Amino acid sequence: MRTVIAEDSVLLREGLVRLLSGAGFDVVAAVGDADALLAAVEEHEPQLAVLDVRMPPAFTDEGLRAAIEVRRKWPETAVLVLSQYVEERYAAELLSKETSGVGYLLKDRVADVIEFLDALRRVAAGGTALDPEVVAQILVRNRRDPIEALTPREREVLKLMAEGRSNSAIAAALFVSDSAVAKHVNSIFTKLQLPAADTDHRRVLAVLRYLNS
Known part of the structure; x- marks a missing residue:
């Protein structure tokens, strides 16, 4: 399974590369910013992109906006977003149209390697993997006047x-x-x-x- 990883932390990026490679994923690119992610997806046409929300240059929501762009330009590429926080506005946009092949997990919830790899495979196969906190906050946001x-x-x-x-x-x-x-x-x-x-x-x-x- 061709996979692209985007994470600005070198240690975490290399950790993800080793973990996914050891689990049978074909990691074709591992990059540190959103622009490099988009370039890698265009070049390799991966089946799965795993990315952080906050990346250079501003460390705000570059990764999540890139995820939305990937889904718009390359809908066949599944996307799993990892984040320290729930970015409600862009998370809602990411999930508003097509939820198949989309995942959004909080990093501190991804403690169980087996569950994490299962979530990756589920998303890559066209399923969905959503952190309960993500769902809760989006529901509250949608109810709020x-x-x-x-x-x-x-x-x-x-x-x-x-x-x-x-x-x-x-x-x-x-x-x-x-x-x-x-x-x-x-x-x-x-x-x-x-x-x-x-x-x-x-x-x-x-x-x-x-x-x-």
Whole structure:
């Protein structure tokens, strides 16, 4: 089974290489960052990619975003993500469309080698391996009203948006600058998960969510 490993820690990466190789996996590449992972998947077309969430350069969510990219470009490659934490937003995105051939395990739960290897084989065969904590946090996230994530000031701005006020009018009403209002509006769009799109008017969608909350 052709396998690519992406892990920035040299010790852990080499440990995974030895473990998987000893268990019969054909490790065709072991890399230390997300860009190298994507290049390795393109070159080797592996059946399985095992990767860390936080990798260079920023050590935030590069690995998880790369996993989403792998699933988009090479859907035949199964992906198992290892992480110290649950990155809810990208984890939900990774699991939102197609859960076959996808795994997300927390590193401190992967103490049993036999169970870990079983999870790898299950994911590679088209199954799913999800840490219970990952499932729990995504379920909580999906139940949570995104309006609750807004700060009091952002709620004020959204209320005035619902009244049909422009950014300048909102700035005047709140005695703040236009740029401050613009920052609040962008933060509202982010928290309400309203990405920029040619076909949608985010301001209207934000107001509708506010009125329906």
